[in-house]
Amino acid sequence: MSKSTDTNSDSRQVQGTAITVENASKSYRQADGSHLEVLRELSFEAEPGDFVSILGPSGCGKSTLLNLIADLEEPTSGSVTVGTDDGETTVGFVFQEPRLLDWRTVRYNIEFGLKGMGIPESEWDERVDRYLELVNLSEFADEYPQSLSGGMKQRVALARAMAIESDVILMDEPFGALDEITARELRQDLVDIWQQERKTIVFVTHNALEAAFLSQRVLVLSQRPARIVENRAVEKPHPRDLDDPDIVEVSEECVDVLQEYI
Numbered sequence: 001m002s003k004s005t006d007t008n009s010d011s012r013q014v015q016g017t018a019i020t021v022e023n024a025s026k027s028y029r030q031a032d033g034s035h036l037e038v039l040r041e042l043s044f045e046a047e048p049g050d051f052v053s054i055l056g057p058s059g060c061g062k063s064t065l066l067n068l069i070a071d072l073e074e075p076t077s078g079s080v081t082v083g084t085d086d087g088e089t090t091v092g093f094v095f096q097e098p099r100l101l102d103w104r105t106v107r108y109n110i111e112f113g114l115k116g117m118g119i120p121e122s123e124w125d126e127r128v129d130r131y132l133e134l135v136n137l138s139e140f141a142d143e144y145p146q147s148l149s150g151g152m153k154q155r156v157a158l159a160r161a162m163a164i165e166s167d168v169i170l171m172d173e174p175f176g177a178l179d180e181i182t183a184r185e186l187r188q189d190l191v192d193i194w195q196q197e198r199k200t201i202v203f204v205t206h207n208a209l210e211a212a213f214l215s216q217r218v219l220v221l222s223q224r225p226a227r228i229v230e231n232r233a234v235e236k237p238h239p240r241d242l243d244d245p246d247i248v249e250v251s252e253e254c255v256d257v258l259q260e261y262i
């Protein structure tokens, strides 16, 4: 895992890993033998500890891009490198649905992720306690998910992803199913956690304002076959407000580009 210190205003000890995507394309073979071209020659880089959002129309290939970064799928051409070519890297995923085991406690749900990653049992208690504290759920460790609100469940999912201490966290519309007030709270919490942990985060969303608020960089994808039609740095340091004119301006620019390429 690479460690370095960055120079921007969100500087903390950086824990994450770089991502390099070079001319990556992805096509799927369909039942009738034809090919569905989903991603076309995408190139971008994320520095260790960056927060990058991917914004794009429905079905353009955002989840496919996350799968390439997670090494769950191979690009048809081009390359996707997380960390160095030879190093082992780990990724944590957070999805739109929290995907918790409802019949198991919050603590067990996080331990289950640790077990899956081969983390020694002797470390589980410390990790679970630490990451539940980070998401403000310490007192809910022994509760079952059905007694938690949607926002709390999503916090557990975030703690589970963080607890494996992966190099990269991939988030696929994690707040898309939450009401706006809860989503606002979680966005701020995510920024706070990111500033403390400085993992590399790639965050998929349909919401341009969310992307502008959270990230250091917003990549806008076109309709399929998706290309990167905007690669926009967001210079404003955190803490940010959703209604800050600089953030709103970035979001409006991204929406304009989206509209052009839909």
Ligand SMILES: Nc1ncnc2c1ncn2[C@@H]1O[C@H](COP(=O)(O)OP(=O)(O)OP(=O)(O)O)[C@@H](O)[C@H]1O
Pocket: 028, 029, 036, 038, 056, 057, 058, 059, 060, 061, 062, 063, 064, 065
């Ligand atoms: N394994 C697969 N085999 C065949 N086609 C696939 C496969 N995975 C994804 N696709 C197709 O690729 C396209 C892009 O899917 P993907 O889920 O990446 O889009 P998305 O931008 O994440 O969508 P949404 O915004 O609706 O979440 C879709 O047409 C989908 O049907």
